[in-house]
Structure formats: structure tokens, C-alpha cells
Amino acid sequence: MSKKSRSKLWFLVHSWLALPIWFFVLIVCVTGTLAVVSQEIVWLANPDIRASKPSDDAELLSYDQVIAAIKRDEPQVIVRSLSRPDESHFALSVNLSYPDGRSLEVYANPYTGAIQGISPSFDFQQFTRALHGWWLVPFTNGFSWGWYLVSLLGLPLLASLVTGLVVYKRFWKGFFKPTLRFNHGARIFWGDFHRLSGIWSIWFIAVISITGTWFLIQAILFDNQISISSEPVVPVMSREKVPMSSPGVPAPMIPLDDAISIATQRIPGLEASFVSLPSNAYSHLRIGGRGWYPLMFQTAEINPYDGEVAAAHLLSDRSALEFVTESMRPLHTGDFGGLWIKLIWAFFGLVLSMMVLSGLLIWSKRTALATLNAFKRTTRAPQEQAQIPAMQAQTQEGNP
Amino acid sequence: MSKAITVQPPSPLRAFWLKWRFHINILLLLVPLGFMPKYFADAALFRGDSGLGEREIGEVQVGPWSVKLAEFRNEGPRPDPAGPMKAFNAALCATCGEQVKATYLRIGKPRSLRAAGVIFFGTPYRMGALLPIPERTPVDAELWITMEGWDGAMHQASIPLSQASPATVAWLNKRGVKP
Numbered sequence: 001m002s003k004k005s006r007s008k009l010w011f012l013v014h015s016w017l018a019l020p021i022w023f024f025v026l027i028v029c030v031t032g033t034l035a036v037v038s039q040e041i042v043w044l045a046n047p048d049i050r051a052s053k054p055s056d057d058a059e060l061l062s063y064d065q066v067i068a069a070i071k072r073d074e075p076q077v078i079v080r081s082l083s084r085p086d087e088s089h090f091a092l093s094v095n096l097s098y099p100d101g102r103s104l105e106v107y108a109n110p111y112t113g114a115i116q117g118i119s120p121s122f123d124f125q126q127f128t129r130a131l132h133g134w135w136l137v138p139f140t141n142g143f144s145w146g147w148y149l150v151s152l153l154g155l156p157l158l159a160s161l162v163t164g165l166v167v168y169k170r171f172w173k174g175f176f177k178p179t180l181r182f183n184h185g186a187r188i189f190w191g192d193f194h195r196l197s198g199i200w201s202i203w204f205i206a207v208i209s210i211t212g213t214w215f216l217i218q219a220i221l222f223d224n225q226i227s228i229s230s231e232p233v234v235p236v237m238s239r240e241k242v243p244m245s246s247p248g249v250p251a252p253m254i255p256l257d258d259a260i261s262i263a264t265q266r267i268p269g270l271e272a273s274f275v276s277l278p279s280n281a282y283s284h285l286r287i288g289g290r291g292w293y294p295l296m297f298q299t300a301e302i303n304p305y306d307g308e309v310a311a312a313h314l315l316s317d318r319s320a321l322e323f324v325t326e327s328m329r330p331l332h333t334g335d336f337g338g339l340w341i342k343l344i345w346a347f348f349g350l351v352l353s354m355m356v357l358s359g360l361l362i363w364s365k366r367t368a369l370a371t372l373n374a375f376k377r378t379t380r381a382p383q384e385q386a387q388i389p390a391m392q393a394q395t396q397e398g399n400p
Numbered sequence: 401m402s403k404a405i406t407v408q409p410p411s412p413l414r415a416f417w418l419k420w421r422f423h424i425n426i427l428l429l430l431v432p433l434g435f436m437p438k439y440f441a442d443a444a445l446f447r448g449d450s451g452l453g454e455r456e457i458g459e460v461q462v463g464p465w466s467v468k469l470a471e472f473r474n475e476g477p478r479p480d481p482a483g484p485m486k487a488f489n490a491a492l493c494a495t496c497g498e499q500v501k502a503t504y505l506r507i508g509k510p511r512s513l514r515a516a517g518v519i520f521f522g523t524p525y526r527m528g529a530l531l532p533i534p535e536r537t538p539v540d541a542e543l544w545i546t547m548e549g550w551d552g553a554m555h556q557a558s559i560p561l562s563q564a565s566p567a568t569v570a571w572l573n574k575r576g577v578k579p
Contacts, residue, residue, distance in 0.1 A: 024425045101525050135431050138439070138442065148434075186511060245551065247549055249498070249549065360422075
């Protein structure tokens, strides 16, 4: 095969990867971009989720103090879990169980413990994630087919990156001589835009496509009952470990802050940025947070009656493979280093969305042009059949 | 273009196909649109906005206490690597929150407290248990509820499975009772 026709072929592959499904890819890119900053969007829209400081010298409350404040305001509710968001401008997220059977997330002020608001029944964050992640297709038996549909896109995305770089001859020159021609017509502009944003997004497209493909592998592994996890399966506490008491008097548990300090003393480096309270008399208290490696969490299960650490899942327990696989999700979502990383992810998510659009525009403008040319030719020589009109102009792309 | 068409007129159908073939995927948007009512119904179910579960079974007296039971979903057991599983939700009576140490669910009468079945997780206001449906469950099986007090006291009650979950009985009938 000649060099020219090989490049033609690569070009055709590059075009066909996204073209027939361009709208689906576009919506997945746009919803993914929104999902990255969904928490921030809610922060802008809903004052309840902001952590306003009552005074300049106000100090953060401990978990026990927050629970006490909630109990004071709403004596009937039961606190199920608390979580301190990574960014200090967010209120605490607390899961409460109400006497009427509702189980809701509420936003509590980290300085006063006051419940600032109840999460609305339309949860923007969850909705954008569900739309982006599984196209809202319900999970009934293992992973939903929507999850497969979306995560399968990781493969054409990766192939688009590779074929794009093959087709774009000497693409590294684009870094030193950025070209974006505004006054040569739409076709030239979108072509320049597609190439320019493409080379600056190489790393991002690689990250998104590889982690996206991991989501596909994860679903396949799970649905075939293959586990690579080193996380211990912690059974409920044995009967002997739960103290007996008098009728109607629950066995006393140690204060939450004490349990946390016992666990963090025994396990150096363990953070308690989230806490799940025992969900029955025989279940453990669970605490966890990020370790020195910000992409993964460490957790510990604690006996709530005496503070004994029953089980822990630490960074040092993880296999090398798990360091790779567990990093995939935060790398995909950009949720591992605060606001700036999220904003970078959202920016490149927007660029990637624009690449889908510009790719479509290039194709449609070139196809229209090529079709016109082909028809002109047929008018001149009707016996000569223009076989694949769209391909005629495509070889131009590699040599702009 | 008009000149070209006079030379080689494509059929209207073909022209339509050529024009729109790459935009058919817009129809994929019908998938999330179609699932949206289900998504919001599920969100309300998980929050408890639409009650304890999809189908309420009613209040069951267990010794001095009582418990309100519901099928989490009004459907037969779901497949699971550990065998078919059926999810139930429960809420303790208003005065027994402090009294009851644990609540269990089992198909068939438990021989002792240690074999009381699966334990409920959650709060007295709303808790859930995932009940395994054994291979040889007869259609006239009984669902046993065991409650344990903080002093070790044990109380039991049972209701017919047909009352607890008609969908599970229908599922058993369809599957055929294993000998």
C-alpha cells in the first residue's frame, strides 16, 4: 500500500470513529463536563450548601459537637453518616433518618452544626452523573447496559487520539507554531481549531479514554464475579463483643470523637473525613479519608462499644494493581486535588466537546464540497463514476 | 447542485438517507428520556419520599413489639452470585426504637437466635434486609421475623410468604418448586 493511500485509510478510520455517533459522544462529553463541576454549580445555585463562617475566629466543630447540635435542633432524627467535603467552602454533608421513614442528605454548617437545608429531591449532582455514567438506564442485574454503552466509547476515543496523531503529520510542530486562521472561511477555521485543541488535549484525551475503558473492564469483571480487591469483607460483630444490658437500655457506645482518636493513634496517617455510624447493634463504626496518595481512601472499621479497630484498609494493604485501578475513577472525574484540578478537567472537557462538534463541521463541510466537486466531474464526464466522493478531499487534511 | 441532479437523480429515499444517516444517533437521546420517570421514581424510593417500599405489607405484631414491613420493590427476587435475593424494608413501632437490639428475617422457622436469618441494617425508622430465597422454598413458606431485646429476650412472629410478597410466590410458581 502506498504512503498516500495508507494515510487516506487512516483518515477514513479517524472520521468514522465518531461521525456516526457524534451526537451521543457530544452529549456524553457535555454531561461529563457538567458532572466534574456539578458540586460547584450546586454551590453557586443553592446557598444552603455553602459553609459560611459566623465570625472570623469561629472554629470547626468536631463530629460529636455537630451531632449534638443536630440533636438539639431535631431531637427525633438519627444521624447515619457525616462527611467533610475536601473544599472548605462546602457545608458538611450529613445523612439523617427521619421518624417518617425518609432518609435524607442535609447540609450542616461546620462551625455551628446548624442544619442549613435539606437536599432537594432533584439532585443535580446525582442526575448529571447518572446521565453521563449510565444514560439513566437502571441497574437491575449487575451493571446496566447504559453503563456499557457509555464506557464502550472509551475505545473509539482512544482510537481517535491515535489515528488523529497518525494523520496529523508532524503534529509536534503545532506546539511551536499554533495556527488558527480566522479569515479563510469556516472550513479552515474549524480544521485549525480541531488540530490545535487536539494536540493540547493529548494528555486529557488519553486520561479520559483509558479511564473510560477501565469502567468498561470494571463492569465486565464485576458481571463475571471476578474480584481483584484486597479489601477485607468485614462480617458483623460476634454476639460476645456486644455488651448485654437491661431491657430498653441500649448498650452504651464510646463517644465518636474518642473512637476516631483511638483509631488515628493506632493507624498513623488515617484521616477521618467521613464517618458512618453503626447501622445496627452488631455493625461497626466506619471512618475514612484520603491518605498520602490523594487518589485513594483509607478506611477503618471500629467496634463502637470499646474502640477496638476491627479491620482497616490502608494504602499499604493495596496491591500495585489496585493503585492503578483505584486511581482510575478520580483521574476520570478530576476529583482529587480541589477546585483547580476540577476546573482544568472541566475546561478540557469543554474543549473535547468542541472537538466532537468541530470534527462534525469539518466532515459535513468537506463532504458537501466533495460531493459538489464529484457532481461537477460527472457532469463533464458522465461515464466516469465518482466512487467515494468524500475521500477525494480528505488527503488534503494530513498536509495543511 | 440542480445541474448535477438532472444528470444523476438519486431517489428521494436515498437522498434522505445520505443527508440524515449520521444524525440518526440523535435518537439515542430517547433512551435517557424514556428512563427518566423510572430514575426519579427510584430516587424518591431511595430517599423514602414515596414510603417504606414499593408495596407495604402492613404492621406485624412480634411479642410486645411491632414492625411495619414493606417490599422494597414489588417484584420477585433478583439474581445474585449468592443466589436469588429479595429486599424488604422495615420500620419499628414508635415506642420500640430503644427496646429492640436487632431484627432478623428468615424463610422458615429459625431453630435459635443464632440462626435467626439476615439482620436488618439501618435505623428504627427505616431499615432494610436482603433475604436469600433458598433453592427449596415451597410456595406456602412462612416468613419469620425475630426480634431481640437488649437483655437477650427473643420474640418471634411469622406471616405467609404469599402475604409478604405475592411477587415472590408468583416467581416460585413460575420457576417450579424444587423437590
